[in-house]
Amino acid sequence: MEFDVNIFVQQLVNPSYLSGAFLSVAVAVLSLILATAIGFAVALGRTSRSRIAQGVAGIYTWFFRAIPALLVLLIIWNALPQLFPVLRQDWFSPFIAAFIGLGIVEAAFMAEIIRSALLSIDDGQALAGRALGMSPVKVMLKVVLPQAIRTALPPTGNEFIGLVKFSSLASVISLQELLTTAQVGVNITFRYAEYYAAAIVYYLIIVSLLTLLQSYVEKKFVWTSRSKSKKPSILEPVGQGVQS
Amino acid sequence: MTHSGPELMPETWSTNDPVLSVRNLHKSYQDQHVLRGVEFDIRQGQVKAVLGPSGSGKSTMLRLMALLEPADDGEIRLRGRRIGVREKASGAVALPERELAKERRNIGMVFQKFNLFPHLTACRNVMLGLTSVKGIHHKEAEEQAMAMLQRVGLSHRAGHFPSELSGGQQQRVAIARALVMNPDVLLFDEPTSALDPELVGEVLDVMESLANDGMTMIVVTHEVRFARRVADEVTLFDSGVIVEQATPDEFFDNPQHQRTRKFLSHVH
Numbered sequence: 001m002e003f004d005v006n007i008f009v010q011q012l013v014n015p016s017y018l019s020g021a022f023l024s025v026a027v028a029v030l031s032l033i034l035a036t037a038i039g040f041a042v043a044l045g046r047t048s049r050s051r052i053a054q055g056v057a058g059i060y061t062w063f064f065r066a067i068p069a070l071l072v073l074l075i076i077w078n079a080l081p082q083l084f085p086v087l088r089q090d091w092f093s094p095f096i097a098a099f100i101g102l103g104i105v106e107a108a109f110m111a112e113i114i115r116s117a118l119l120s121i122d123d124g125q126a127l128a129g130r131a132l133g134m135s136p137v138k139v140m141l142k143v144v145l146p147q148a149i150r151t152a153l154p155p156t157g158n159e160f161i162g163l164v165k166f167s168s169l170a171s172v173i174s175l176q177e178l179l180t181t182a183q184v185g186v187n188i189t190f191r192y193a194e195y196y197a198a199a200i201v202y203y204l205i206i207v208s209l210l211t212l213l214q215s216y217v218e219k220k221f222v223w224t225s226r227s228k229s230k231k232p233s234i235l236e237p238v239g240q241g242v243q244s
Numbered sequence: 245m246t247h248s249g250p251e252l253m254p255e256t257w258s259t260n261d262p263v264l265s266v267r268n269l270h271k272s273y274q275d276q277h278v279l280r281g282v283e284f285d286i287r288q289g290q291v292k293a294v295l296g297p298s299g300s301g302k303s304t305m306l307r308l309m310a311l312l313e314p315a316d317d318g319e320i321r322l323r324g325r326r327i328g329v330r331e332k333a334s335g336a337v338a339l340p341e342r343e344l345a346k347e348r349r350n351i352g353m354v355f356q357k358f359n360l361f362p363h364l365t366a367c368r369n370v371m372l373g374l375t376s377v378k379g380i381h382h383k384e385a386e387e388q389a390m391a392m393l394q395r396v397g398l399s400h401r402a403g404h405f406p407s408e409l410s411g412g413q414q415q416r417v418a419i420a421r422a423l424v425m426n427p428d429v430l431l432f433d434e435p436t437s438a439l440d441p442e443l444v445g446e447v448l449d450v451m452e453s454l455a456n457d458g459m460t461m462i463v464v465t466h467e468v469r470f471a472r473r474v475a476d477e478v479t480l481f482d483s484g485v486i487v488e489q490a491t492p493d494e495f496f497d498n499p500q501h502q503r504t505r506k507f508l509s510h511v512h
Binding site: 122124129130142143146221 | 310341347351353357360361362365372373376377406407408418425
């Protein structure tokens with residue numbers, strides 16, 4: 001059997017690959033959002049002075065770093081509906097199960113990224129915010145977090161790309177994401193090389209776009225006046241002022 | 245102007261009384277007794293320079309006055325009103341952080357290492373307290389911030405980020421950031437110690453002009469000449485207590501305490 005370029009090209013433009021790719025990216029995006037939200041709470045818990053918060057956050061990280069994502073997906077899709085009838089209803093789709101499962105697992109890793117980003121901010125920053133009279137919430141939102149985000153961005157980009165690939169695990173709960181799409185085709189035609197090659201192309205395109213997005217966002221967090229020449233008003237030097 | 249207002253001002257306080265006063269202040273870290281009963285007063289418009297060897301507790305005193313750390317014992321009064329604690333029948337209880345934040349608005353602090361916010365332009369650094377603490381509208385805050393930057397001679401740098409400014413410029417922005425909140429008293433924690441020698445002058449000039457404008461200032465410093473020229477009173481701190489307090493002339497030319505003479509022989 002030789003590599004049939006026609007089959008390969010046919011699959012590249014096959015709408016089911018496109019929708020598979022879309023599902024993969026959508027699961028990754030939603031689980032990253034969920035992971036960041038839970039991860040932020042866990043990171044706050046781990047850096048908190050409260051023993052209880054530290055304990056709960058520590059157990060979360062310990063547990064979900066240990067359990068394979070695949071097992072978590074199987075539990076959410078198969079075991080939980082047995083225990084909770086509400087999960088047997090139609091709304092509970094493989095898509096929802098996938099992004100919640102991956103989000104919960106990923107949160108344990110995002111928590112560590114966010115925690116180290118928060119710890120990387122100099123103590124003098126919060127001190128200066130407090131000295132101005134800012135409330136603890138304002139100090140976090142206006143002073144610490146904007147700086148921590150810059151530190152957290154590169155590793156978060158890595159996690160995002162990882163999630164796109166982890167979304168293929170959702171094939172076990174019958175989500176028609178990218179890899180499942182290829183596998184279904186293979187099962188019918190036995191054209192392994194062509195179908196897998198098409199999947200490779202899609203993954204490469206997705207990750208390339210994500211890498212571009214990441215570097216675009218990172219540039220937003222470079223704090224110099226030169227890179228923002230298009231922004232008006234106070235982000236621009238405003239001519240020669242009066243020296244005292 | 246923007247502080248508590250007459251209704252919160254105890255009737256016992258008059259403008260001749262100290263703006264900020266400290267009584268019997270104690271602070272320990274682990275087994276180190278850093279402040280051992282400090283007594284300190286500053287009146288409206290006064291400039292007090294605080295000298296003393298490193299580790300003598302002078303920076304700790306400023307942090308306690310700025311309510312950034314709780315005192316173990318003693319009291320701090322701003323315009324006659326006790327701050328940092330809620331007085332109960334059972335004694336004084338430290339306020340929760342959110343309540344402390346409100347009281348800190350009236351006390352400005354300038355740090356040794358500037359602590360400017362690196363993600364904000366000079367102008368935004370000065371604006372942040374106005375917008376996020378005082379709730380002043382963006383445009384109004386921007387105008388006030390620009391006026392304050394002009395006062396420290398940096399309006400032409402308003403759009404620059406801290407990483408694009410020299411140390412001296414950063415410290416002047418930090419002074420503007422504290423000043424724009426219109427505090428009752430401005431505390432300086434070794435404001436020139438982290439600067440290259442050639443940048444010290446521009447910061448001291450700004451501070452001197454504030455002093456001339458009647459700002460109430462406590463300056464922890466090693467700049468003996470500044471203390472002599474600008475301060476109304478010079479204080480020597482050692483081992484957690486105030487050793488000597490006198491006018492600059494008295495302090496430098498005719499110190500009463502052996503400890504002061506010894507300190508001056510080292511710094512002159």
